[in-house]
Amino acid sequence: MELSERKQKILGAVIEQYIKTGEPVGSKALLSALDISVSSATVRNEMAELSAMGYLEQPHTSAGRIPTNEGYRYYVDNLMVDRQIDENIRRQIEAGISNALGDPEKLLEKAGEVLADLTDCAVVSTTPSGEGAYIKRIEAVPVGTRTAMIVLLTSTGVLKSKVCRSDFDLKASVLEKFYNVVKASFIGQSLHAVDTPMMQSLMASLGADFFTLMPLVTAISDLAQDAARTEVVLGGQSNLLHHTGYYGSTAYELMEFLRRGEPLNKMLSGGAKDKEVDVKIGSENPYRQLIKSSVIVSNYNINGTKSGSIGIIGPTRIDYETLIPSVRYLTNLVGELLTQTFKDE
Amino acid sequence: MELSERKQKILGAVIEQYIKTGEPVGSKALLSALDISVSSATVRNEMAELSAMGYLEQPHTSAGRIPTNEGYRYYVDNLMVDRQIDENIRRQIEAGISNALGDPEKLLEKAGEVLADLTDCAVVSTTPSGEGAYIKRIEAVPVGTRTAMIVLLTSTGVLKSKVCRSDFDLKASVLEKFYNVVKASFIGQSLHAVDTPMMQSLMASLGADFFTLMPLVTAISDLAQDAARTEVVLGGQSNLLHHTGYYGSTAYELMEFLRRGEPLNKMLSGGAKDKEVDVKIGSENPYRQLIKSSVIVSNYNINGTKSGSIGIIGPTRIDYETLIPSVRYLTNLVGELLTQTFKDE
DNA sequence: TTTAGCACTCTTTCTGTTTGAGTGCTAACT
DNA sequence: AGTTAGCACTCAAACAGAAAGAGTGCTAAA
Secondary structure (H helix, E strand, O other): OOOOHHHHHHHHHHHHHHHHHOOOEOHHHHHHHOOOOOOHHHHHHHHHHHHHHOOEEOOOOOOOEEEOHHHHHHHHHHHOOOOOOOHHHHHHHHHHHOOOOOOHHHHHHHHHHHHHHHHOOEEEEEOOOOOOOEEEEEEEEEOOOOEEEEEEEEOOOOEEEEEEEOOOOOOHHHHHHHHHHHHHHOOOOEHHHOOHHHHHHHHHHHHHHHHHHHHHHHHHHHHHHHHHOOOEEEEOHHHHHHOOOOOHHHHHHHHHHHHHOHHHHHHHHHOOOOOOEEEEEHHHOOOHHHOOEEEEEEEEEEOOEEEEEEEEEEEOOOOHHHHHHHHHHHHHHHHHHHHHHOOOO | OOOOHHHHHHHHHHHHHHHHHOOOEOHHHHHHHOOOOOOHHHHHHHHHHHHHHOOEEOOOOOOOEEEOHHHHHHHHHHHOOOOOOOHHHHHHHHHHHOOOOOOHHHHHHHHHHHHHHHHOOEEEEEOOOOOOOEEEEEEEEEOOOOEEEEEEEEOOOOEEEEEEEOOOOOOHHHHHHHHHHHHHHHOOOEHHHOOHHHHHHHHHHHHHHHHHHHHHHHHHHHHHHHHHOOOEEEEOHHHHHHOOOOOHHHHHHHHHHHHHOHHHHHHHHHOOOOOOEEEEEHHHOOOHHHOOEEEEEEEEEEOOEEEEEEEEEEEOOOOHHHHHHHHHHHHHHHHHHHHHHOOOO
16 A cells, blocks of 8 residues: 555654644644645545554544544554664663673573663563573482472573472482482483473383482473473563553453463564564554554564564554664563573684 | 540541542441441541541542541551461462462562462562571572673571673683682571671682782672672552552652662661561551551561561551451561471471 | 421532634625 | 645543442430
């Protein structure tokens, strides 16, 4: 659908104005924001056509126009200037996560906080997928005569731990056997390699030690699966309460949706396939709880392969032009940091 | 301040009714809920006196009465029946955290979820304090030629990790020296023993290895401090949005307050000194953001010593009679579980 | 001490009115 | 053709009574 240059200018101005003020914008108000020398009547005619095309709508007959989802879409795809990141914002981001090295989850939490403060949106991100990660180290630390904490560390820096209880005293001899098994069967294995068949054949080979080692070994398997699972890190939910439109049960439902995590995980891993930054506006989102919201997602790469995503969730009336570069910059930065810290050598 | 038996009955009935309905309760409505044979006029007179005493108030002249903070206080201290926990609720709690063994933080998260679902309140808890915990184990796992992940485990099951970067290659010989230092100076030490003087004298004794080991050793110190710090675990914030009275900027401010953590930490560690369960109503709370809320806190003990707290935050109009036993039961259960898992032997 | 009765107050709801913003249309103008 | 001025029209928001209803406080009698 081609729009005349003037229509584009008008549509863009309406959207930018509406994003700024939150009020429906009328023909007169628009005129002053527009450096075009036509009368309000002309603008009115154009706006009427834009409405007919589905880019604008009126809350009621005598009100100004607000953008439809299609309007925003056209704006994001065609009108918006894809700017570089603002220097100030860049500095804020860097200051925020400069000293946040640690495991990936902590880094993402910190990054989420920064982005939430910056965008006044909720921030969601997924921890690096287990894809390509292998088991770097396993430790069993006795915490009681018959309980031990099993700790597993992956090549991507994910650290998981679990307390497990045995039916026998965990004497040095038992631990020694445990470490032998660990060394022989687990260290260096990819996380995905620790699956049911693998565990079964391992169990079978344990022989007489089966009963003593079983709880410890199943704990490892649990941890490996845990580490392979991407987790959703959430931040800045309360920011949403700022925005008009998120109140009462709407706010509650959205919060509950965010808390659940699993749908978010699906959504994030699905999104932004080839694009650098993916924008989903209102009803373009796959979940009804997000029907009034926009989501901006970008992926981060570790060692050049797509490993996770960071996204922001806010009202459809959101400053796409400055937020998109922010999200893109942050994901790139996170990717770089994680790559640097956990690179294979 | 002594109240006649009838006044007590009336005050109690007003409060219970108001908790149930959320509407101001008038003399007539009360009459039917009260098994007393007097007229509404008499009740009216009594209510007028209760108002004068500061236990009840009217939103406006022609409305029914609602309890003041002092009213709730009198109810909680004198009128409420301190029931045992309801059998159904007990089962729900146990079902919820039965398989949540792991580190304390995970357990508290799970427990918080259960309690939040049960009470429709926000739940806050603090992880066990470092008091009495000692360092059980330290590991350095190389994740790059010059980066290593340092992992520290305490006797109370707290696991902390941090990536640190060295200026030298972390060869086996370096690690060996590291473990010698660890064994000699850290293992078995109480978390509080790792302080600045201790670190200084340790640094001085390192001699030629100072520069190679320094980053690793300071990481340990960081982790020890980290582990000694109690952390605030938060859950069920979105529940608050259910309740009338939490909307708009009130809701936002409360959410932000919860997010900040530090004040909560102070509040929880201060509260419930000798009492089993501590109830703070409205303006009794030390922070203005909680002026419209009630907080019910209880402590959990590990090995018989007070180690942390779990509390719920909701509107002042809250079902104290059933929620207090729930909080008490859960904290006891959490204490037992943690004691069992990490007991000294 | 209790109660019936009643005047009074104040919120809530509704109804109608006014105001103002903004539109769409028509007819004139370039 | 496209543009503009003018004007009637629509609708939300703001305001103002009026009526209904809930609940009170007070008084006087039981």
